[in-house]
Amino acid sequence: MHQQLSVVAPVGSGLSPIAGGRPVVHGWRAVRVRRNWLCSAAFGSFAYVGRDVCREIEEGSPHLYLSLEVGERCQLRCRHCIYHAEEPSGGTPSPLVERRLFEALHNGLDPLWISFSGKEPTLFPESLLRMAARARKPGRTLILMTNGLRLQGSLLRDLAEHIDYFDISLDGDREAHDWMRGEGTFDITWRNIHRVLEQTDRRVGVMATLVKARLPSGRPQYEDLTALARRLSAEFGNDNERVTFCISLYKGLLGDPLLLDANEVTNLVRNLCEVDFPARVLFTANYAHLWPEVRRRMGWRAGDLVYDAQTSNALHRNGNVNCVLFNLTVNEQIGLRLANDDLVYLSCSHLLLGEECSRVSIADMADEDLGTVSQRAVADEMRFSRSLEYVPADCVSCEHWHECQGGDRLLGIYFDEAPADPYCPLIARG
Numbered sequence: 001m002h003q004q005l006s007v008v009a010p011v012g013s014g015l016s017p018i019a020g021g022r023p024v025v026h027g028w029r030a031v032r033v034r035r036n037w038l039c040s041a042a043f044g045s046f047a048y049v050g051r052d053v054c055r056e057i058e059e060g061s062p063h064l065y066l067s068l069e070v071g072e073r074c075q076l077r078c079r080h081c082i083y084h085a086e087e088p089s090g091g092t093p094s095p096l097v098e099r100r101l102f103e104a105l106h107n108g109l110d111p112l113w114i115s116f117s118g119k120e121p122t123l124f125p126e127s128l129l130r131m132a133a134r135a136r137k138p139g140r141t142l143i144l145m146t147n148g149l150r151l152q153g154s155l156l157r158d159l160a161e162h163i164d165y166f167d168i169s170l171d172g173d174r175e176a177h178d179w180m181r182g183e184g185t186f187d188i189t190w191r192n193i194h195r196v197l198e199q200t201d202r203r204v205g206v207m208a209t210l211v212k213a214r215l216p217s218g219r220p221q222y223e224d225l226t227a228l229a230r231r232l233s234a235e236f237g238n239d240n241e242r243v244t245f246c247i248s249l250y251k252g253l254l255g256d257p258l259l260l261d262a263n264e265v266t267n268l269v270r271n272l273c274e275v276d277f278p279a280r281v282l283f284t285a286n287y288a289h290l291w292p293e294v295r296r297r298m299g300w301r302a303g304d305l306v307y308d309a310q311t312s313n314a315l316h317r318n319g320n321v322n323c324v325l326f327n328l329t330v331n332e333q334i335g336l337r338l339a340n341d342d343l344v345y346l347s348c349s350h351l352l353l354g355e356e357c358s359r360v361s362i363a364d365m366a367d368e369d370l371g372t373v374s375q376r377a378v379a380d381e382m383r384f385s386r387s388l389e390y391v392p393a394d395c396v397s398c399e400h401w402h403e404c405q406g407g408d409r410l411l412g413i414y415f416d417e418a419p420a421d422p423y424c425p426l427i428a429r430g
Helices: 096-104 126-136 153-160 173-183 187-199 219-234 261-275 285-298 349-360 370-378 393-397 409-416
Strands: 028-030 062-071 113-117 141-146 164-170 205-210 242-249 279-283 306-308 314-318 321-325 331-338 343-346 388-392
Touching: 028 393, 028 409, 062 096, 062 370, 096 126, 096 331, 113 126, 113 153, 126 153, 141 219, 153 187, 164 187, 187 331, 205 219, 205 261, 205 370, 219 261, 219 285, 242 261, 261 285, 261 321, 279 285, 285 321, 285 409, 314 343, 321 388, 331 370, 331 409, 343 349, 343 370
Parallel strands: 062 113, 062 331, 113 141, 141 164, 164 205, 205 242, 242 279, 279 321
Antiparallel strands: 028 388, 306 314, 314 321, 331 343
């Protein structure tokens, strides 16, 4: 049995335990906040989100999503990789993860999406194809998250029989992508995107990550992402239903120089609004605190939202640009990641913890079946659920509360054992 984190919920104005000596937050309020345990690094470009929208949506049961690690190996060493643990020797796919998945699906577990991630899942084609074939079901979306380097030949043809969406990473035009992932990788991935579109009838989500950095040429990386948007528009046209462009905001540890501020995000959004190609910018929980400032700089009105009909995620739409606001979901989103070490996590934020990540797992598949784990997660009966009933008093009284909803309180528990967004500068710490 792997050791798991045990957190005592803060009560009233009491203090929660902390890890690593960071300042604690003073004052807590018990407030119900809708859970959205999804992350772009676990479920990709959310390419379907925003296709069908409505002004209002009824609250219903939580939506369940699964992300499966197919092995722990990758042929790249990317600058912005969220994995902070050493790559294990071999890193071959876990038979237990596969068995638990099949058991749960056979017994009626019915997630809305299943994504296959890794590190790089295409390095293990037999396991990937077997799991995709058995997970396929009408009405369920299967997503492959990949660097795209192996999407050709018989592997591509076989995958296209089962995968609905190829979520392929391109971190800008050639300069930015090769700077982040390795010389020559852009051209290989670009050719393989064309192969997917020409040789299959499947859709492609081009997934980029925005970081705070200047490229060797001296220009900021967000300008190269704009150049990629223009390339996509010129190559595929702005009404191509099979290709979408999505930008994930970099996820990193506190103090990481690649972490973004409002300048980079606003500049990117403004540039994308001027390119004739549909784009999504993902404001996951760790960047919820930046949304009010980005919105203000863009001159957009607060609360002018629509909702994705399938997931109920909130969006702010401006022409061809959708800003997906994860913390403002109507229905709760429960994303479980089945890790290759046989542990289960909420989404993928635990990967930032490196070798220590097992302490925040919510289950060990050696001891518990996936169906039971999913039921506990949906019912909010996890180890640290009681702590997540509380938010800092500063959050509730903040003028941005209705646009942020407390930010990334889960990472606050992971980092500090306190449900306060570690990235937000407006939370008073003692």
